[in-house]
Amino acid sequence: MKLHHDYDLSHANTMALTCTAHTAIELFDTADITPAITYAKLNSLPLLVLSGGSNVILPNKLKACVLLPRFNGIHTISKSDTHVLISAKAGENWHEFVQTCLDNGWYGLENLALIPGLVGACPVQNIGAYGVQVSDFIEKVIAYDLTTGTQCEFKNAKCQFTYRHSLFKDNPNRYLISEVIFKLHTSSDHVQSNYGDLAALSLKLAHQDNRKTIHPKDVFNAVIAIRQSKLPDPKVLANCGSFFQNPIISMAQFTSLKTQHASLPSYLIDDNNVKIPAGWLIDMAGLKGGGIFPILTHRLQALVLTNHTPHIATANDIQKSQDFIIDTVHDKFGVQLVREPVWIDEQGYHA
CATH class of the missing domain: 3.90.78.10 (UDP-N-acetylenolpyruvoylglucosamine reductase, C-terminal domain)
Incomplete structure (x- = not known):
C-alpha cells in the first residue's frame, strides 16, 4: 500500500471539485486492507472508500482516511453452453471491462458501455442505462467489512438491488468491494435494444454489415454513439x-x-x-x-x-x-x- 497525507483529490473525482483529504491510502492488494484499517483506527480517522470518483460530490476538506482500491484482474471462473462466470477486480475500468467482455464473446453488459468509473463502484449504485441494470448480471459481490476487517460474499439477492440502489449504498463506509462476479451470456441472441433511440441505431449498424439480426456489438457501438452525441466527456468538461x-x-x-x-x-x-x-x-x-x-x-x-x-x-x-x-x-x-x-x-x- 502507499500512504499519502494532505492528498489532492480534485483530479480523483470526475466533477473536478476541489478537495484535500487528510490521508489517502492506495491499496494494491487485498492484503493491504487490514493494515489500512488499523492505521485509520490508530489515528482516529473515519474511513471512506473512493473508487473512480464518478458518482460522488466531495467536500472542500476531507477529515478522513480515504481508501483508493487499485486491485486489477479479469478471469473466467466457469463456462457452460449458455453462460460464463467472470471475475473482475474492483480497480478495473468499467468501460474497458465491458469492451473486454464483448471481445471474448461474453454478452449482456453492452448497454452499459461508456459509463465512467470502476468495476468496484458498479454494484453500489446499481448502475443502469438503456433498459439494463448491472444487477441483471451480477452473480456475487466480494467485499471487506471495514468494521471487522473480514471478507464477505454477497449473492445477488443479498445485495438488495433496486433502482439505483443496493445494500452497499445503504451501508456507506462499511464495505470495500474488492471483486464482482458476473454471469454473462455466451450467445449473441440475447440483445436488449428496444429502449429509445437505441433500437433504430442498432438496426442501422447491423444493416451496414448486411445483417438482419442485431448483434451485441451493434448495441455497444450504438450506445457509445448516442452517449457521445449527448453526454460530455468528463476529461473535457467536468x-x-x-x-x-x-x-x-x-x-x-x-x-x-x-x-x-x-x-x-x-x-x-x-x-x-x-x-x-x-x-x-x-x-x-x-x-x-x-x-x-x-x-x-x-x-x-x-x-x-x-x-x-x-x-x-x-x-x-x-x-x-x-x-x-x-x-x-x-x-x-x-x-x-x-x-x-x-x-x-x-x-x-x-x-
Missing part, C-alpha cells in the same frame, strides 16, 4: 454523469401530467407506477444549459450537471445549482427530483 434519478410516479399523477403535457415520455413500471425522464422535466422547465454558474446543466443533455470552473468549484456550488433545479422543476410539474450522486461530508460520511 461532470459526474446523470445527476438526477428518473422519477417514478403514480399512474394517477402521470395521467394528470400527460393531460397537461402531451409530449411527456414514459416507461411503464407496473400497473400503478410510471417512470418519467428527469432530463425531459429539466429541459421543459427551461433549464437546459441553465443553473447557477459555475454549475450548469449540459446544453445537449439537461440531466447532466457540468462544472465550468474545474478544481476551483466546491460542493457548495453544486448545492446551489441542484436546489435551484429541484425547486424549479417541482414548481412547474409537482415532481420531486432526487439526486443520484453520493454526497460526502467533511468526516467522510454520506450526508
Whole structure:
C-alpha cells in the first residue's frame, strides 16, 4: 500500500471539485486492507472508500482516511453452453471491462458501455442505462467489512438491488468491494435494444454489415454513439454523469401530467407506477444549459450537471445549482427530483 497525507483529490473525482483529504491510502492488494484499517483506527480517522470518483460530490476538506482500491484482474471462473462466470477486480475500468467482455464473446453488459468509473463502484449504485441494470448480471459481490476487517460474499439477492440502489449504498463506509462476479451470456441472441433511440441505431449498424439480426456489438457501438452525441466527456468538461434519478410516479399523477403535457415520455413500471425522464422535466422547465454558474446543466443533455470552473468549484456550488433545479422543476410539474450522486461530508460520511 502507499500512504499519502494532505492528498489532492480534485483530479480523483470526475466533477473536478476541489478537495484535500487528510490521508489517502492506495491499496494494491487485498492484503493491504487490514493494515489500512488499523492505521485509520490508530489515528482516529473515519474511513471512506473512493473508487473512480464518478458518482460522488466531495467536500472542500476531507477529515478522513480515504481508501483508493487499485486491485486489477479479469478471469473466467466457469463456462457452460449458455453462460460464463467472470471475475473482475474492483480497480478495473468499467468501460474497458465491458469492451473486454464483448471481445471474448461474453454478452449482456453492452448497454452499459461508456459509463465512467470502476468495476468496484458498479454494484453500489446499481448502475443502469438503456433498459439494463448491472444487477441483471451480477452473480456475487466480494467485499471487506471495514468494521471487522473480514471478507464477505454477497449473492445477488443479498445485495438488495433496486433502482439505483443496493445494500452497499445503504451501508456507506462499511464495505470495500474488492471483486464482482458476473454471469454473462455466451450467445449473441440475447440483445436488449428496444429502449429509445437505441433500437433504430442498432438496426442501422447491423444493416451496414448486411445483417438482419442485431448483434451485441451493434448495441455497444450504438450506445457509445448516442452517449457521445449527448453526454460530455468528463476529461473535457467536468461532470459526474446523470445527476438526477428518473422519477417514478403514480399512474394517477402521470395521467394528470400527460393531460397537461402531451409530449411527456414514459416507461411503464407496473400497473400503478410510471417512470418519467428527469432530463425531459429539466429541459421543459427551461433549464437546459441553465443553473447557477459555475454549475450548469449540459446544453445537449439537461440531466447532466457540468462544472465550468474545474478544481476551483466546491460542493457548495453544486448545492446551489441542484436546489435551484429541484425547486424549479417541482414548481412547474409537482415532481420531486432526487439526486443520484453520493454526497460526502467533511468526516467522510454520506450526508
